[in-house]
Amino acid sequence: MVNNKPSNASPDNYAAQVLGQLKQDILSGYFQPGEKLVMSRLKQHYQVGVSPLREALSRLLVEQLVEVENQRGFRTCPVTLAEMLDIYETRAHIETLCVGLAMDKGDDHWEAGIVAAAHRLKKAGSLADKTHQEIQAWELCHHEFHTAIVSGCASPSLLQVRRSLYERASRYRNLWLNSDMAEPTAFFANNREHEALVEAVLGGEKAEAEALVHQHILGPSQTLLPVLER
Amino acid sequence: MVNNKPSNASPDNYAAQVLGQLKQDILSGYFQPGEKLVMSRLKQHYQVGVSPLREALSRLLVEQLVEVENQRGFRTCPVTLAEMLDIYETRAHIETLCVGLAMDKGDDHWEAGIVAAAHRLKKAGSLADKTHQEIQAWELCHHEFHTAIVSGCASPSLLQVRRSLYERASRYRNLWLNSDMAEPTAFFANNREHEALVEAVLGGEKAEAEALVHQHILGPSQTLLPVLER
DNA sequence: TTAGTCAAAAATGTTGACATTTATTTGGAA
């Protein structure tokens, strides 16, 4: 457990701590799709006992990153083309819904947040010739940009749905980024799309904004196809 | 654990078994909102040990039915007016989205399923003068009716979102049903609404169907207000 | 080479014990 013994100074018990690590290792591709998660190996790798591991895996079960079979233990969920397409389509619908509601409810403060996030995204530069780490950093900035836009929908339950779907989609994105066929600039939109979206959102052109964001989310799924077809 | 020892004949371990019971007891109101879930008492009540209980509670954590604080254990999530309204609004949006997509994608087989479910709902009769058990049975039939309609959207991830929200909303509905102010006929729509919805869906009137179902889901939330305001 | 059986090894899921933390109670001082 990286010698990070739970104490009063730490708000997380072992289960909560190892959850983050397990999730990261699944989403990043360290554990392969369908891989058996053997307790003895996890114990060694994460330096934590069976009970906290089982608790963390129980949470990942609900988040659909692992599956379990009685007496046969846990394994990472498989990845499939059908699921990837489904997740991306659902994400596009949800994002569109969020943007529309945000535009209905948003105020000046919300608009300022968008402008700031758009600025940061622009400063994050182009994706050409970036390392894997840099691409992940860029994507974080990109995600925060979109999060700023949808934050105006002011619906905790809807935003939670959005977060969960984003996470599940990130596994597919990483699977592709880790492959030898990844070309980041083919997946991630250039800055013109972002500017057009900001313009539509701030200009109150709801139908335009919705169409733009729907395509913005759904479009890149086509790029992921090849990694799931072989 | 009702002497139901896990065996090869049973696909569920203790954690999976007690999960169902715990969830039922939270959603039905046996555990009050904000109630501390004390392990020693749960052990006695469910006749199962700490580990399976913690695993089950870890799953309920993700499903937002319980919350946890390190070293202070688990407790049921509070219920709030704001959350109830948010959940119902999100449900209305999601249901509308599902219906719209189902109408885009549905086929004859899907339509037959709707007609059959509508028939069963009609045979389930009126809600006047029904016992608590009978109301729950009616609601199950009602839910299956709506599920038949949305099933045509053919999106597993979107339907999972729908199921999760329905579950969270059911806690609020039960809270109200258990109160001394419940009048079921005030909450549950009469059969005319259902017939109108079926007519719009099967007639391909998408905008009409979407408007009807949106109101159908969102409307009853007003009835729940009083139980959360005191 | 394939299929089946059996034994050994590995893995799973659970329990009771226990160190630690939190909550409650008791007693004393102001």
Place this chain on the structure above:
DNA sequence: TTCCAAATAAATGTCAACATTTTTGACTAA
């Protein structure tokens, strides 16, 4: 009566041990 500190009781989270189940490997027969 209220507040605070200390003691006690209760609760939490984790672990090693272990019964049970599954998997693997070896062997034999066809």
